[in-house]
Amino acid sequence: MDEAAFLERISARLGRSIPEDRPPRNVQGAPDFWRQRSSGAQELILRFQAELEKLGGQVERFEDRSAMLAFLKSLLKDLDPTRIGVWGGNFMDEYQLEEVLSPYEVVTWGNQGVEAFQAAEVSISGCAFAIADTGTMVMMSSETHGRSVAVLPTVHIVILRQEQIHGTMGEVLESLSQMGRSLPASVHFISGASRSSDIENDQTIGIHGPARIVAFIL
Amino acid sequence: MPSTTNRHTPDLLDRTRLALQDDFLRAAVRFTADRLRDKKQSSTEEFGHWEEWRERGRAIRAHTINHLDYYLKQFVDQVRQTGGHVHFAKDAGEAVTSVMQIVREKKARSVVKSKSMVSEEIHINEHLIEAGIEVVETDLGEYIVQLAGETPSHIIIPAIHKTREQIKTLFTNAGGEHLTTDTKVLAGFARKTLREKFLKADIGITGCNFGIAESGTVVLYTNEGNADMVTNLPKTHIVLMGMERILPSFADLEVFANLLPRSATGQKLTTYMSMITGPRRQGDRDGAESLHIIILDNGRSEQLGDPEFQDILHCIRCGACLNVCPVYRQIGGHAYGSVYPGPIGAVLSPLLYQGKQYEDLPFASSLCGACYEACPVKIPIHDMLVRLRARKVRSGHVAKAEQLAFRGYKMIFSHHRRYRLAIKTGRVLQETMAQNGYIQSGFGPLAGWTESRYAPTLKEEPFRDKWEALSKTLKTKS
Amino acid sequence: MKVSLFTTCLVDSLFPNVAEAMVKILDRYGVEVDFPHGQTCCGQPAFNSGYVDEAREVAKTLLDAFDQSEYVVAPSGSCTGMIHHYYADLFAGLPDWEDKAERLINKTYEFSQFMVNVLGVTDLGARFPHRVAYHPSCHGARLLGIKNEPEQLLDHIQDIQRVNFPHAHDCCGFGGTFAIKMSDISGAMVEEKTKHVVESEAEVLVSTDMGCLMNIDGRLRYENQKVQVKHLAEVLYEGLPAEKE
Numbered sequence: 001m002d003e004a005a006f007l008e009r010i011s012a013r014l015g016r017s018i019p020e021d022r023p024p025r026n027v028q029g030a031p032d033f034w035r036q037r038s039s040g041a042q043e044l045i046l047r048f049q050a051e052l053e054k055l056g057g058q059v060e061r062f063e064d065r066s067a068m069l070a071f072l073k074s075l076l077k078d079l080d081p082t083r084i085g086v087w088g089g090n091f092m093d094e095y096q097l098e099e100v101l102s103p104y105e106v107v108t109w110g111n112q113g114v115e116a117f118q119a120a121e122v123s124i125s126g127c128a129f130a131i132a133d134t135g136t137m138v139m140m141s142s143e144t145h146g147r148s149v150a151v152l153p154t155v156h157i158v159i160l161r162q163e164q165i166h167g168t169m170g171e172v173l174e175s176l177s178q179m180g181r182s183l184p185a186s187v188h189f190i191s192g193a194s195r196s197s198d199i200e201n202d203q204t205i206g207i208h209g210p211a212r213i214v215a216f217i218l
Numbered sequence: 219m220p221s222t223t224n225r226h227t228p229d230l231l232d233r234t235r236l237a238l239q240d241d242f243l244r245a246a247v248r249f250t251a252d253r254l255r256d257k258k259q260s261s262t263e264e265f266g267h268w269e270e271w272r273e274r275g276r277a278i279r280a281h282t283i284n285h286l287d288y289y290l291k292q293f294v295d296q297v298r299q300t301g302g303h304v305h306f307a308k309d310a311g312e313a314v315t316s317v318m319q320i321v322r323e324k325k326a327r328s329v330v331k332s333k334s335m336v337s338e339e340i341h342i343n344e345h346l347i348e349a350g351i352e353v354v355e356t357d358l359g360e361y362i363v364q365l366a367g368e369t370p371s372h373i374i375i376p377a378i379h380k381t382r383e384q385i386k387t388l389f390t391n392a393g394g395e396h397l398t399t400d401t402k403v404l405a406g407f408a409r410k411t412l413r414e415k416f417l418k419a420d421i422g423i424t425g426c427n428f429g430i431a432e433s434g435t436v437v438l439y440t441n442e443g444n445a446d447m448v449t450n451l452p453k454t455h456i457v458l459m460g461m462e463r464i465l466p467s468f469a470d471l472e473v474f475a476n477l478l479p480r481s482a483t484g485q486k487l488t489t490y491m492s493m494i495t496g497p498r499r500q501g502d503r504d505g506a507e508s509l510h511i512i513i514l515d516n517g518r519s520e521q522l523g524d525p526e527f528q529d530i531l532h533c534i535r536c537g538a539c540l541n542v543c544p545v546y547r548q549i550g551g552h553a554y555g556s557v558y559p560g561p562i563g564a565v566l567s568p569l570l571y572q573g574k575q576y577e578d579l580p581f582a583s584s585l586c587g588a589c590y591e592a593c594p595v596k597i598p599i600h601d602m603l604v605r606l607r608a609r610k611v612r613s614g615h616v617a618k619a620e621q622l623a624f625r626g627y628k629m630i631f632s633h634h635r636r637y638r639l640a641i642k643t644g645r646v647l648q649e650t651m652a653q654n655g656y657i658q659s660g661f662g663p664l665a666g667w668t669e670s671r672y673a674p675t676l677k678e679e680p681f682r683d684k685w686e687a688l689s690k691t692l693k694t695k696s
Numbered sequence: 697m698k699v700s701l702f703t704t705c706l707v708d709s710l711f712p713n714v715a716e717a718m719v720k721i722l723d724r725y726g727v728e729v730d731f732p733h734g735q736t737c738c739g740q741p742a743f744n745s746g747y748v749d750e751a752r753e754v755a756k757t758l759l760d761a762f763d764q765s766e767y768v769v770a771p772s773g774s775c776t777g778m779i780h781h782y783y784a785d786l787f788a789g790l791p792d793w794e795d796k797a798e799r800l801i802n803k804t805y806e807f808s809q810f811m812v813n814v815l816g817v818t819d820l821g822a823r824f825p826h827r828v829a830y831h832p833s834c835h836g837a838r839l840l841g842i843k844n845e846p847e848q849l850l851d852h853i854q855d856i857q858r859v860n861f862p863h864a865h866d867c868c869g870f871g872g873t874f875a876i877k878m879s880d881i882s883g884a885m886v887e888e889k890t891k892h893v894v895e896s897e898a899e900v901l902v903s904t905d906m907g908c909l910m911n912i913d914g915r916l917r918y919e920n921q922k923v924q925v926k927h928l929a930e931v932l933y934e935g936l937p938a939e940k941e
């Protein structure tokens with residue numbers, strides 16, 4: 001069926017022609033009481049941490065980069081991956097990951113793609129936003145920030161800066177709305193590890209995506 | 219209709235009888251439904267202001283559906299601007315044609331799917347398989363159901379009716395070696411097998427939970443992450459969406475991101491909320507290269523402008539009405555014989571497919587209203603069930619005996635003298651059946667009732683005959 | 697204050713004691729009660745089965761019978777719910793009837809709502825030393841919007857022992873003609889309900905609707921269980937101290 005006929009049918013059923021202007025609305029988005037909630041930065045970090053931990057995620061907070069790198073080093077030693085996938089671009093430099101990652105085979109997104117990341121056990125990325133209410137981290141796709149980085153490996157480590165943590169999803173959605181046409185092809189909200197309860201209601205982790213999520217807050 | 223066994227048992231009563239004999243099924247459904255509704259209850263209580271959120275949800279859906287032409291057009295324009303393709307399908311046949319055309323153009327051999335009720339509605343799997351295409355469901359529950367050659371029995375938990383033993387057998391037949399009934403082992407098999415399927419698939423098919431008009435974004439909720447694989451790895455992504463799945467803006471999405479997961483599974487948010495806006499951008503190394511959105515009418519537009527049923531298009535397919543439904547609880551999803559089971563199915567099925575096929579479904583309800591109470595967008599399902607019953611009666615597709623019975627009811631009950639006489643006569647007639655004040659085994663319309671319980675008897679004197687004497691004993695007089 | 701009794705056809709023909717209990721309680725509170733004989737049934741059996749015209753004709757008996765009444769009180773959340781929830785639509789556009797329907801809607805109360813919200817009574821001074829479980833009727837709670845009025849009345853009864861049971865808010869499977877038409881499903885529902893009630897070790901199951909109680913009682917007797925069923929008005933009335941003349 002062609003578009004015009006399809007839409008005309010809808011208009012006809014609604015008993016008018018298709019409106020040219022945006023229909024006026026008195027109710028849009030979340031209720032006022034919800035939008036007016038505000039919290040301090042510290043509170044947001046704590047809430048984010050608590051929520052993500054409830055979902056089985058691991059949260060580590062660091063005073064500075066060197067503390068984070070030290071922790072990462074020992075974590076990777078534990079995990080003992082052969083291959084690690086990381087965001088491309090200047091991500092490695094930004095956090096000076098080179099040295100810590102040097103014992104491992106490292107693939108970077110952009111230089112490599114799906115095939116290379118498929119065999120990476122661990123991935124390390126940043127995120128665009130985090131949401132305190134739901135323990136969520138938001139990934140946006142780009143040339144150097146492939147979607148696969150967050151979904152293919154078994155362990156996903158996310159480095160985020162505390163100012164990226166917002167209170168509600170609404171704040172993040174507003175930012176997306178303002179991006180207009182520059183919105184990336186994929187915006188991915190991740191809250192905890194991949195899970196399923198489809199086998200007799202018994203929850204199991206890591207069904208398609210990562211089985212372990214670690215958030216580093218700087 | 220598809221050739222799966224669970225759809226073909228002809229009549230609703232037969233199907234419910236079969237379901238009622240299946241003790242495992244009933245226990246499993248009860249267990250899962252209880253769990254989901256308890257979780258919903260606690261998560262909405264913790265969230266607070268639930269009624270305010272519900273009303274918000276209702277108002278936004280009502281506004282959107284009232285201006286569906288405007289928002290759908292906006293959505294479509296936005297999708298095109300991001301480089302996506304849009305197809306319109308007036309019915310299941312046209313939707314299938316669109317899909318098959320894309321499949322041919324892309325010379326696709328294999329398709330991976332993430333859970334989509336619309337894909338069930340148009341039975342796309344059968345058509346793909348017929349054309350020699352491999353189709354793999356990737357939601358764990360859907361995968362199980364697919365291997366069993368069945369259809370989902372719950373819109374959120376498709377394999378609610380399967381035991382781990384059965385799942386082990388299904389997975390073993392699908393090539394699993396050394397499997398046990400351990401959840402981890404079974405899930406591990408599925409992860410490995412499905413990962414291979416994702417990587418080699420030519421096309422990914424998903425549904426669409428919400429389409430955001432302002433940006434042309436498709437929003438998907440999953441816990442497993444399969445939708446991300448499906449949208450990410452194959453070169454082509456086909457979205458099958460009901461035309462009513464629209465929300466005007468991102469701001470509105472916040473309301474539904476709060477309502478949908480809580481209502482469906484009692485989660486604050488599903489593990490993954492994925493937003494797809496157009497195909498992969500230049501330079502991107504993953505994500506589908508081409509995005510096709512197929513927008514389906516299939517009986518939906520018929521409800522627009524109908525004051526009795528338009529609100530059914532507000533539904534966000536959360537499944538909360540199933541989890542609280544005392545009928546669904548007893549018979550499970552397959553007994554409904556439709557893609558959409560439970561209270562929502564009992565309304566939606568006869569509305570989308572006019573004709574006799576699903577006309578009986580609205581009668582499979584005690585009209586207790588639990589569905590309405592649970593519904594995050596306040597759809598008066600119980601009222602719609604009554605209206606659909608009336609529609610069936612108006613159409614004349616009812617048994618003569620029933621018509622006569624209600625004509626008789628009207629005749630007798632529309633005047634108190636005839637009504638009193640009927641009680642008196644009934645009292646005499648019941649003599650032969652009554653024992654100790656109960657009818658223990660009745661016949662005619664009472665036969666079904668007394669199969670599982672006794673029926674009461676008419677009392678010697680109805681209240682109306684006692685009134686005169688009683689009124690004389692009262693102290694308050696005018 | 698004047699109240700017209702809407703007994704409902706079920707109570708009139710099968711459970712006249714319930715109406716009697718209600719009348720006596722209202723009488724104690726100085727309410728003048730009458731019983732307009734023209735009433736029969738609210739029309740719900742036909743309405744819920746899709747026979748709208750038949751339902752309307754029967755419902756008219758109530759509109760006529762109660763047109764002059766000040767208040768109408770019924771021992772049923774379901775029948776009261778039918779009036780409140782559906783009569784406006786049922787009579788929409790019919791001159792005269794439309795107005796009569798609106799008047800009836802505005803003055804009709806379910807018994808416990810009338811006691812608590814109109815008379816302002818929660819403690820009748822009754823005593824009922826038994827273990828009592830309460831089954832909220834679906835139509836009372838969801839169609840009509842009875843909140844905790846029945847429980848307020850129960851909780852003020854002396855020496856009563858309230859017991860809870862799981863899924864109390866689930867339908868018992870009655871649903872009027874549903875129990876006839878879909879008797880298998882309905883039977884499975886009442887079986888589950890009864891199981892919970894019996895497990896609660898209640899001696900008496902109380903509700904505000906005889907439809908539910910008739911259904912549950914039928915199952916209890918079939919299973920030969922000891923639990924008795926009683927309408928809220930019966931429990932209250934039985935528990936009242938004898939009146940000093």
Ligand code: SF4
Pocket residue numbers: 481532533534535536537538539540562589592593594595596597599
């Ligand atoms: S009718 Fe309401 S409760 Fe049922 S699936 Fe739709 S939105 Fe959910």
